[in-house]
Amino acid sequence: xxxxxxxxxxxxxxxxxxxxxxxxxxxxxxxxxxxxxxxxxxxxxxxxxxxxxxxxxxxxxxxxxxxxxxxxxxxxxxxxxxxxxxxxxxxxxxxxxxxxxxxxxxxxxxxxx
Amino acid sequence: xxxxxxxxxxxxxxxxxxxxxxxxxxxxxxxxxxxxxxxxxxxxxxxxxxxxxxxxxxxxxxxxxxxxxxxxxxxxxxxxxxxxxxxxxxxxxxxxxxxxxxxxxxxxxxxx
Numbered sequence: 580x581x582x583x584x585x586x587x588x589x590x591x592x593x594x595x596x597x598x599x600x601x602x603x604x605x606x607x608x609x610x611x612x613x614x615x616x617x618x619x620x621x622x623x624x625x626x627x628x629x630x631x632x633x634x635x636x637x638x639x640x641x642x643x644x645x646x647x648x649x650x651x652x653x654x655x656x657x658x659x660x661x662x663x664x665x666x667x668x669x670x671x672x673x674x675x676x677x678x679x680x681x682x683x684x685x686x687x688x689x690x691x692x
Numbered sequence: 693x694x695x696x697x698x699x700x701x702x703x704x705x706x707x708x709x710x711x712x713x714x715x716x717x718x719x720x721x722x723x724x725x726x727x728x729x730x731x732x733x734x735x736x737x738x739x740x741x742x743x744x745x746x747x748x749x750x751x752x753x754x755x756x757x758x759x760x761x762x763x764x765x766x767x768x769x770x771x772x773x774x775x776x777x778x779x780x781x782x783x784x785x786x787x788x789x790x791x792x793x794x795x796x797x798x799x800x801x802x803x804x
Contacts, residue, residue, distance in 0.1 A: 583735075610790060622736075622781070622794040635791055669735060676790050680726065681783075685735040 582606050583684040585670050591690045592660060599656045600687045602670030610634075610679065611653035612671040613645060616686070622669070628653055629676040660691045694719045694786050698795035706803050711769035713798045715782035720760050723785040726792065727756050727767050730779045739780075740767070772802045 583604045592598055604611060612635075613625040627635035628647040642658045657664060667686045673679035695718045705711060715725070724743045728736040740749045740756045742765070748757040753770040769776055779799045783792040 614792075619796075620779070621796060622783075622792075624791050627791065637791075671736075673790055677723065679790060680738055680741040681736075681790070681792060682738060683728075683736040686733075 583670055583672055583682050585668075585684040585687050587687060588685065589688050589690075591692065593692055594660055594662060596660050597656070597658045598660060598689070599654055600668055600670075600689070601652070601654045602684060603652050604670075604672040604682070605651065606672055606674075606682060608672040608674050608679070608682075609650055610673045610676040611647065611650070612673075612681070613653065613655050614669040614671060614683075616667040616669060618666070625668075626653075626655075627676065634676055657689075660689075662691050665689055665691045694722075694784060694793040696782060696784055696793050696795035698780075698782060698798050700798060701796065702799040702801075704801040704803065705772055707772060707774060709772055709802075711767075711772050711776065711800060711802075713767040713769075713780050713782075713800070715765040715767070715795055717763045717765075717784050717793075719786055720763050721786060722760065723790070725756075725758055725765050725782060725784045727754075727765075728781045728783065730781060730797070736781065772800075774802050774804050776800060777802050 610629045626645045631647045670684040671681045727739040742758045755768045779797040781797045783794045
């Protein structure tokens with residue numbers, strides 16, 4: 580039973596398109612995150628939500644809009660995709676927003692052509 | 693601004709040897725430090741979480757130490773196996789919001 584699941588796993592699209600990545604966790608956690616792993620494999624936080632409320636927005640372009648309909652879901656919508664958006668996007672969750680252990684999904688590889 | 697460095701970037705050892713992976717961070721005001729394993733094309737698997745008040749954590753063949761004052765953590769993997777081949781990442785949480793800052797990882801290859 581997957582704890583943190585993301586869909587789709589692979590996404591190939593053209594520049595200028597809009598796309599979404601969905602994430603769900605069944606761990607009963609309060610906090611969810613989006614991380615981006617670039618081509619050099621560095622992982623950087625993008626957003627964090629605690630109980631549907633945005634608590635971290637790491638100076639990500641406005642084209643990226645997270646949405647949390649409930650605390651078990653955190654979706655990422657990206658408008659007007661650019662070549663530089665190509666990366667692997669990881670969703671994660673933790674029990675709380677302070678010191679909890681993070682659990683990651685398997686990642687969604689986005690390729691923008 | 694917190695910076696996390698992992699040295700070496702890559703490591704190759706024969707099976708059975710002990711592995712020592714290093715992680716250093718610039719700001720010692722951390723809440724916790726977490727070690728992860730990442731297999732190619734896969735997500736991150738949490739290995740060990742050390743709270744800032746702890747000095748070490750152990751799980752099976754894995755032992756992680758934390759020296760907050762010097763900004764260092766070390767992950768020891770005893771009696772390495774080919775199945776331990778992966779990239780190991782350390783990350784520190786230094787502010788409210790559990791925002792993790794990651795190191796660049798150490799890519800480990802254990803040769804049979």
